[in-house]
Amino acid sequence: MRVDAKDMGADLKQVLITKEEIDAKLAELAAKIDAEYAGKDLLIVGVLKGAVMVMADLARALSTPVTMDWMAVSSYGAGTQSSGVVRILKDLDTDIKGKHVLIVEDIIDSGLTLSWLINNLGSREPASLKVCTLLRKPDAAKVAIDVEWVGFDIPNEFVVGYGLDYAEKYRNLPFVGTLAPHVYGG
Ligand SMILES: O=P(O)(O)OC[C@H]1O[C@H](OP(=O)(O)OP(=O)(O)O)[C@H](O)[C@@H]1O
Numbered sequence: 691m692r693v694d695a696k697d698m699g700a701d702l703k704q705v706l707i708t709k710e711e712i713d714a715k716l717a718e719l720a721a722k723i724d725a726e727y728a729g730k731d732l733l734i735v736g737v738l739k740g741a742v743m744v745m746a747d748l749a750r751a752l753s754t755p756v757t758m759d760w761m762a763v764s765s766y767g768a769g770t771q772s773s774g775v776v777r778i779l780k781d782l783d784t785d786i787k788g789k790h791v792l793i794v795e796d797i798i799d800s801g802l803t804l805s806w807l808i809n810n811l812g813s814r815e816p817a818s819l820k821v822c823t824l825l826r827k828p829d830a831a832k833v834a835i836d837v838e839w840v841g842f843d844i845p846n847e848f849v850v851g852y853g854l855d856y857a858e859k860y861r862n863l864p865f866v867g868t869l870a871p872h873v874y875g876g
């Protein structure tokens with residue numbers, strides 16, 4: 691049985707982006723990414739844990755053969771505000787020197803995580819380094835970042851679902867939604 695908005699009961703305030711909208715957007719982004727990397731070897735790097743769903747669905751929407759690797763970093767802990775301090779919890783298994791690398795993210799909020807990641811991976815001398823994110827909050831940006839592929843710009847509200855958690859819950863919701871304030875003490 692699939693989890694849907696009804697099963698969230700009082701925890702959910704609003705569904706912002708449905709599963710159908712996410713699927714359509716990922717197909718659109720995949721076509722653009724296929725065009726960009728035609729004839730090239732592409733390594734997609736998923737940022738754990740939040741990007742698991744985007745990686746899985748984007749990878750299957752791509753026609754380009756890809757290899758996949760994962761990096762785990764954390765700047766949020768169990769709260770709803772970025773600490774700004776990025777920790778590597780798991781590094782890449784792959785040497786990316788000379789490779790075309792696409793970072794796949796679930797969300798760019800303050801931009802602090804991605805900015806750090808771009809510096810870190812950029813210093814490993816990939817042939818190219820680009821970014822695809824499902825979600826971005828333009829009003830929350832603390833650093834300006836050039837992002838090639840963005841699924842949806844969303845309001846500056848804490849969201850969950852489709853990989854995104856609050857205190858490790860709600861990641862398996864098939865849609866993106868906002869939480870009722872009582873859930874996080876807001
Ligand atoms: O733009 P920022 O303000 O830096 O926020 C974005 C980051 O926050 C989330 O990760 P989180 O640290 O919550 O870890 P998780 O993916 O394991 O949930 C998300 O997956 C991004 O990596």
Ligand SMILES: Nc1nc2[nH]cnc2c(=O)[nH]1
Nearest residue numbers: 799847848849850854855
């Ligand atoms: N779950 C979740 N994680 C985030 N990390 C950065 N912004 C967010 C957000 O809005 N929701």
